[in-house]
Amino acid sequence: MAVYFSIFLVVLTSVCGVIWLYDRYVLLPQRKLKLATAQAQCEGELSEDVKEKILAIPVFIDTPVQIFPVIAFVLILRSFLYEPFQIPSGSMMPTLLDGDFILVNKFNYGLRDPVARNKFVEVGLPERGDVVVFKYPIDTKVDYIKRVIGLPGDRIIYRNKSLYIKSACTEAKTECNEFKQVETTFVSNGDYSDGNVELTRYTSAMPNKTHDILVNNQILPRTAHYYKQSGSQRDEFVVPEGHYFVMGDNRDNSLDGRFWGFVPEENLVGEAVFIWMSFDFERDDSSFLPRWVPTGVRFERLGSIH
Template identity: 45%
Template structure:
């Protein structure tokens, strides 16, 4: 089972808000009434510790009052503005490495309700070359990250490890053979709509050929580690309804608990 942090955050925020409201509407008036009765009995206004003791909130109410504004701000920021993600696989090498922590712009493709992912405000549409985070069509509890290579109406062909968009081959420029002596992998610059990004191609991995026409409201995505990526060539198109946001920047790299976080590779994602 996958951990749905968005759902947990919504539930915890709602619980804190409800508890705070119950205390404010039900128990706070009773505390004020108890104070008034104590002052009437004493024949004077109570001050200091006496007053504080009668008006003191129970622990659960004080915690809810303190946590609700913080949780609410985090919920708004994470749901509608920016959300952090960690790269879990090598499918986007060399652009993104395992252990990269990225920031995803949640409002670039429109505002969506948390958990339901229903769009409530439209904005930009994904463009060829965008690196996007989306819910995996075969299991929407999992987030994937890939590069958009085909938008609605495009005809995408992948042949002999070369990408064709509407019949036009996307130019590949060799940068390095890795390792140089007996290369098993090629590092290349690929031009997609004239914009460059780097990709890996395995020398010995079998070719996956095919042609796909992108339907309305869907996108065709590939990993930059072309021969080591499960993407639209395997499971089909990404529906617009499953978009999460645009990957905008790497803000930290952290290999794991036995290493130190590395902030030296902070960069925009191209």
């Protein structure tokens, strides 16, 4: 849907822009000339009503002219600066909840055209720990949101619900790094659940960012379903150049890079940076209202995303 809306917005802005230019540089001078001719043929000053009729713009011209500045602003804002998204699932709990409305910074990772998504300005690249929105590699019409775990060249192991990272070797390093376990600290039980199963909350100390994750200790990792990469073990992932490895913070309820592989750099949409609205949808079956109608606003969730 986001792709189709971008195309629609570009087409609408282009059409309105052409009409705006045509009116400004062709039709408007013609109307002014018509007014001047009428004034020259009249001995007295033309009334305001007559002037308004002569300068009147047809509705099919006036409407695009009036809305062009607005939709042009929306196009620039949405394409190059910030775009709103809604969180549709619980794969990023506890960082993001179903019903959160977020802003995605599209400038941080470079400027792209809104249709073909070709990058024309280099700005920066994701850092380990960033929460990113990207085009799902299996179906690029779908937007996903996950956390960056591995950068190009990194080796990642997710074993026994523990995360190990070996950062990429570079020419500037005399020795390659070894695998380091990402330390987790117990926070609480029972704050979140998956059906009737209580989830355990931990604080994960990533190399760049500290954030909370959820783990279902009653199920084993689905290693048999992990993405199979040639030359590595099932629970080990070597991030190719120009790609990123991502995971959901809700570790046992997230369809992420463990199962389908890596995110190409060109699929990145931007960094999730702010929750600007958050709704509750806790409505039971006895309610006459549909489930998509909010039951409340979670004001305490508004703010920056970590």
